[in-house]
Amino acid sequence: MAKKRNTNNPQKLDRDLELLTHKYARYHIDNKESLDNELAVKKEDEEDTNFIFYDARRVYYPYYKAQIHYRVAKMLELHPILAEILHIISELEKMQDKSNIATLKDITQLDGEIFHSILSDLEIKGYVENRSGVLKLSKNGKELLQKRKERVIEQASAYVQIDAIFGDVVAVAQRAKDIHLEDRVDKEAIELKPDSQKRPRTQELHNEFKDNLTLKQVLREALDELDDREEKGQNANAESKVSKTEYDIVAIDEVKEPKKFFTSYFCLFYKNAAEGEKILVINEKYEIDRTATKLFATLIDTSKFKANENKAFKENIEKFSNLTAEVIQKQVNLELDLSEGATIETTQHKDYLLYALEMAKQAVYIHSPWVRHNVVKEYEKHIESALQKGIKVSIKYGLKPRNRFEKAPIDPESKMLFDKWDKSYPNFKANTDDNHSKILICDDEFMIIGSFNWLSFGGLADKDGDIRGETSSVVKNKDSIQKEIVKFKK
Numbered sequence: 281m282a283k284k285r286n287t288n289n290p291q292k293l294d295r296d297l298e299l300l301t302h303k304y305a306r307y308h309i310d311n312k313e314s315l316d317n318e319l320a321v322k323k324e325d326e327e328d329t330n331f332i333f334y335d336a337r338r339v340y341y342p343y344y345k346a347q348i349h350y351r352v353a354k355m356l357e358l359h360p361i362l363a364e365i366l367h368i369i370s371e372l373e374k375m376q377d378k379s380n381i382a383t384l385k386d387i388t389q390l391d392g393e394i395f396h397s398i399l400s401d402l403e404i405k406g407y408v409e410n411r412s413g414v415l416k417l418s419k420n421g422k423e424l425l426q427k428r429k430e431r432v433i434e435q436a437s438a439y440v441q442i443d444a445i446f447g448d449v450v451a452v453a454q455r456a457k458d459i460h461l462e463d464r465v466d467k468e469a470i471e472l473k474p475d476s477q478k479r480p481r482t483q484e485l486h487n488e489f490k491d492n493l494t495l496k497q498v499l500r501e502a503l504d505e506l507d508d509r510e511e512k513g514q515n516a517n518a519e520s521k522v523s524k525t526e527y528d529i530v531a532i533d534e535v536k537e538p539k540k541f542f543t544s545y546f547c548l549f550y551k552n553a554a555e556g557e558k559i560l561v562i563n564e565k566y567e568i569d570r571t572a573t574k575l576f577a578t579l580i581d582t583s584k585f586k587a588n589e590n591k592a593f594k595e596n597i598e599k600f601s602n603l604t605a606e607v608i609q610k611q612v613n614l615e616l617d618l619s620e621g622a623t624i625e626t627t628q629h630k631d632y633l634l635y636a637l638e639m640a641k642q643a644v645y646i647h648s649p650w651v652r653h654n655v656v657k658e659y660e661k662h663i664e665s666a667l668q669k670g671i672k673v674s675i676k677y678g679l680k681p682r683n684r685f686e687k688a689p690i691d692p693e694s695k696m697l698f699d700k701w702d703k704s705y706p707n708f709k710a711n712t713d714d715n716h717s718k719i720l721i722c723d724d725e726f727m728i729i730g731s732f733n734w735l736s737f738g739g740l741a742d743k744d745g746d747i748r749g750e751t752s753s754v755v756k757n758k759d760s761i762q763k764e765i766v767k768f769k770k
Contacts, residue, residue: 295546297627298732299566302737304333307548308558308560309330309331309332328556330552331550331556331558332550334551334600335595336547339545340544341545342473343543344474344480345439345538347439348437348532349436349437349534350531351433352433352434352436352529354431356429356432358428365402366421369408373416377414406420439456439458440499446478449502463539470593475584485532485535500532545569546561549599559576561573561575618754620755624751625751641671641723642671643765644674644720645676646673648733648736649717649733650677651677653694655736664701670707673705674708677710678714698710718734721761721768725756726761727761728755
């Protein structure tokens with residue numbers, strides 16, 4: 281189980297690097313289903329599409345959140361009292377009543393102060409003309425009486441979330457709490473730098489901000505969408521949205537001082553032999569976040585992946601630089617280091633398991649304390665291919681849980697798959713063994729011993745929040761290998 285990070289975001293769980301290795305270590309390699317020996321470096325006119333997984337990091341993407349004060353003109357239904365007053369004035373005008381103010385007051389029976397306040401408001405708005413005590417409807421007043429809708433200017437405010445690198449408005453809401461962002465960065469993560477030109481400010485309203493549009497135009501488009509949603513919600517039974525003639529944003533008055541926030545993404549980094557790079561974003565369910573992955577691809581394509589030079593970023597650069605074209609070619613082609621004592625890093629383990637299943641001439645032995653189907657399924661076709669070729673595949677598992685809170689050694693889906701193989705292939709064998717060893721053996725040629733869970737996964741973060749690697753070593757000593765093989769036969 282992944283550990284919680286001891287950082288500013290104590291509830292954030294890191295992804296499990298072992299599980300990521302099982303699922304995505306060879307995601308960007310051509311013909312993933314086969315292990316044909318293809319060159320990693322393509323011909324001159326071919327695109328190099330083989331990318332090797334070299335790092336996993338949490339990346340904090342910057343956003344600005346700001347409150348916008350603006351004015352909107354809306355066409356509102358005319359109040360019944362005002363409509364009736366305008367109608368009476370129209371009728372009295374036809375009757376040529378010379379004292380129609382007094383007549384109007386008598387008809388409406390309104391309080392004197394309220395009556396004169398309404399008349400004054402109608403005159404100020406230009407709907408009624410007072411000619412020596414005689415009231416007449418103006419042209420606008422007649423139009424208002426006919427349509428029974430009045431254009432009213434209202435003050436409004438909303439919050440916007442703006443991409444601090446590209447300047448896109450990605451969210452608009454009436455309340456600040458409806459835009460959920462992180463306010464602090466994990467010190468062990470990569471923090472991308474914002475573009476200072478994408479910081480929204482009142483004094484920048486008339487300057488170009490995004491795609492030849494001014495900041496005012498960008499905000500207006502975003503706020504229009506918010507008002508569209510609100511009007512549609514208030515008129516849920518209407519046949520269509522309120523048209524632009526019904527309301528309009530007439531002014532952006534102020535952009536309150538924006539604050540910088542973040543959304544964190546868990547990213548897998550890949551490199552090819554031509555110094556190209558890809559980033560795969562993984563969500564909480566260990567699935568690919570395709571929208572975020574596309575965003576990071578745009579960052580790379582536009583050379584805008586710029587980060588603060590902290591420890592995490594420097595380590596990422598170092599790993600990128602150390603991964604040479606020669607190393608990439610060997611990993612793509614499964615040309616592995618099988619020398620005595622060779623150290624295997626976490627992200628390389630999948631290559632060794634695939635190599636063993638592909639290249640074994642007699643038998644593959646796997647000892648994994650736990651077995652989980654979301655890992656086994658990554659190798660299902662490769663194991664079956666080996667079994668179909670007559671290769672013996674022997675698996676030991678079964679570290680007994682010490683209490684009811686610890687995980688079972690094998691999940692039901694994996695047990696069903698093992699039972700299926702046991703019935704279909706006489707050369708398949710799976711036994712339980714209360715042992716914490718983690719071993720891979722290919723024939724009697726080599727053995728790998730270490731801390732990597734071959735058919736399961738463990739944690740990613742150590743107590744300081746750093747990515748935790750699971751390393752192993754290659755053993756070539758024939759006697760040592762035979763001793764372990766004998767244990768599989770018990």
